[in-house]
Amino acid sequence: MKRTTLLSLQIAVGIALLILWHLLTTVKFGAKPILDPFFFSRPLDVLARVWKDFYAGTIWRHLGITLLETVLAFLTGAIGGIVFGFVFARGEIVAAVFDPYIKAANALPRVVLAPIFMLWFGLGIWSKVALGFTLVFFIVFFNVYQGVREVSPTILANARMLGMNERQLLRHVYWPAALTWMFSSLHTSVGFALVGAVVGEYLGSSAGLGYKIHEAESVFDVTGVFAGMVILAIFVIIIDTIVTAIENRLLVWRPQAQSTTAQG
Amino acid sequence: MGESVQAASPAIALRGVSVSFLLPKGGAYAAVASTDLVVAPGEFVAIVGPTGCGKSTLLNVAAGLIQPSTGSASIFGRPLAGLNAEAGFLFQQDALMPWKTALDNVAVALEPKGVPRRQALERARDWLDRVGLAAFADRYPHMLSGGQKKRVALAQILIRDPRILLMDEPFGPLDAQTRQIMGNLLLDLWAQDRKAVLFVTHDLEEAIALADRVVVMSAGPAAVIVGDTMIDLGRPRDIAEIRTEPRFHAIHKQIWATLRGEVQKAYAQGEGRRA
Numbered sequence A: 001m002k003r004t005t006l007l008s009l010q011i012a013v014g015i016a017l018l019i020l021w022h023l024l025t026t027v028k029f030g031a032k033p034i035l036d037p038f039f040f041s042r043p044l045d046v047l048a049r050v051w052k053d054f055y056a057g058t059i060w061r062h063l064g065i066t067l068l069e070t071v072l073a074f075l076t077g078a079i080g081g082i083v084f085g086f087v088f089a090r091g092e093i094v095a096a097v098f099d100p101y102i103k104a105a106n107a108l109p110r111v112v113l114a115p116i117f118m119l120w121f122g123l124g125i126w127s128k129v130a131l132g133f134t135l136v137f138f139i140v141f142f143n144v145y146q147g148v149r150e151v152s153p154t155i156l157a158n159a160r161m162l163g164m165n166e167r168q169l170l171r172h173v174y175w176p177a178a179l180t181w182m183f184s185s186l187h188t189s190v191g192f193a194l195v196g197a198v199v200g201e202y203l204g205s206s207a208g209l210g211y212k213i214h215e216a217e218s219v220f221d222v223t224g225v226f227a228g229m230v231i232l233a234i235f236v237i238i239i240d241t242i243v244t245a246i247e248n249r250l251l252v253w254r255p256q257a258q259s260t261t262a263q264g
Numbered sequence B: 001m002g003e004s005v006q007a008a009s010p011a012i013a014l015r016g017v018s019v020s021f022l023l024p025k026g027g028a029y030a031a032v033a034s035t036d037l038v039v040a041p042g043e044f045v046a047i048v049g050p051t052g053c054g055k056s057t058l059l060n061v062a063a064g065l066i067q068p069s070t071g072s073a074s075i076f077g078r079p080l081a082g083l084n085a086e087a088g089f090l091f092q093q094d095a096l097m098p099w100k101t102a103l104d105n106v107a108v109a110l111e112p113k114g115v116p117r118r119q120a121l122e123r124a125r126d127w128l129d130r131v132g133l134a135a136f137a138d139r140y141p142h143m144l145s146g147g148q149k150k151r152v153a154l155a156q157i158l159i160r161d162p163r164i165l166l167m168d169e170p171f172g173p174l175d176a177q178t179r180q181i182m183g184n185l186l187l188d189l190w191a192q193d194r195k196a197v198l199f200v201t202h203d204l205e206e207a208i209a210l211a212d213r214v215v216v217m218s219a220g221p222a223a224v225i226v227g228d229t230m231i232d233l234g235r236p237r238d239i240a241e242i243r244t245e246p247r248f249h250a251i252h253k254q255i256w257a258t259l260r261g262e263v264q265k266a267y268a269q270g271e272g273r274r275a
Helices: A003-026 A043-056 A058-090 A092-107 A110-121 A125-149 A153-161 A166-184 A186-203 A209-218 A222-250 A255-262 B055-063 B102-113 B117-130 B146-158 B176-193 B204-210 B246-274
Strands: B012-022 B028-039 B044-048 B070-075 B087-090 B164-168 B196-200 B213-217 B225-230
Touching (some): A058 A166, A058 A186, A166 A222, A166 B102, A186 A209, B028 B055, B028 B196, B028 B225, B044 B055, B055 B087, B102 B117, B146 B176, B204 B213, B204 B246
Parallel strands (some): B044 B213, B087 B164
16 A cells, blocks of 8 residues: 555544544534533544643643653663663573562562552652553563574574684674664663653652543543543654664664564 | 694594494393494594484484493594594484574574674674575574574584584484585585584485595494595586496495395394284
8 A cells, every 4th residue: 555545544533533522522402412422522622622732732741741750760760770780691590590580570560569569659649650661671581581592503502603702602692682673672772661651640749641641531530541542642653763763773684673564 | 733743643433333232121122232433633424224224323422422342433633532522413303492592593603702792793604604594694593494504403513513413313304405505515515614513414426426535334223334435526526417427326326226225124023013
């Protein structure tokens, strides 16, 4: 399919849904529209609220805080995941001993940790960073662990035959292999960093997008909730675009990274 | 290169080497039974044999990648402990680091020797030129064809100037024409300083065309050497042309007489195992 056709179809779907929403909440059957605008709001109202939030500038502080939390959660989680992934992959005994605990910790729904983090780290950004960390850490950890364990035995044997010592193997073989796996999960882990931040804010804070949504919800301001969601969606798309750009830059040696952009 | 000094001690000497692998279900599989193999300095030896006969196992012993269960390996008169530092190993499968360009893949081979990076890159460029890939220095392995990848791998090994080359069906995955081109390239590069070569292949024609001596291994398990033939064809050789010579056919017929029985045995075993 041609790129322009695809784009226009994509836009058409969005507009159709908005029109449907608009009609269901405005056209009246008897006394009331099919969907009560009090519970469903209206697309134009939401748009107006988003515009107002940006125009008045009140949203920037909240966006900034959510962004800061996301970045911090991603960085700490990724660094922790890489370090532990390496240690566990290279140390058979450590991996075997800790295996059940890692599995148990990973199986735990991380949201239940949020109240504890709030008690430990307070209502500021650090309880949200901690929540995001627990989400990002395991994704990166398992990917790096897998990446280091599954380095091609031929590449490894070849590097050894070239005379590489442990440090050189780490630098030229294990590290790039682990990074590949980490980057392949980059979208997921950045997404989870954001989830950690927003959910944390939602459960208790005084700033951030999650806080904005929670605040609107608590006064039955459905328009405010939808406006918060729209802003969050825009925010996610921008972050995802940046991540894709970084990924394409760093994984230029990978065949798949190019075939996806070469389409159309 | 000091041939007189080394003349006394062979480049590779495997004496009474046997290799068995432990099976996951218990017990052991004897891949190679008590085998002697000697490669003189500057000699090009090819090992042929049916698939799964343990040719590669023997090569891995010479590389130090596998420890023999009995017997010993010595390299230039010194017993082999750990990896064979005198040898370059060309693998059958892709062994290049996919995250490095062709140039970096070659240059990185000099890092263990402590060569400064700038100098390593310069020498790597020179080697890519010698294998005919000067224009492909910045390509990543996935952008190269099978033959080009083998060229890079060859440059990666030769840049370290090892005294022994170990090659495990290196041209196996390539098409017929590319194999011939690669064979001629290998002979050209080899003729410059005549390293000792141990070359494993299942292709008898390739073995005769390349080597000074062709060793035939029996069908596994417990493979042994059942044939050892000097190839008295002149050098320099052209892989494609030499196949038309009468002497080539005579040698081929002679070795095939031995190899054929082993191939049939291996085939029969394969069928038996399946039944």
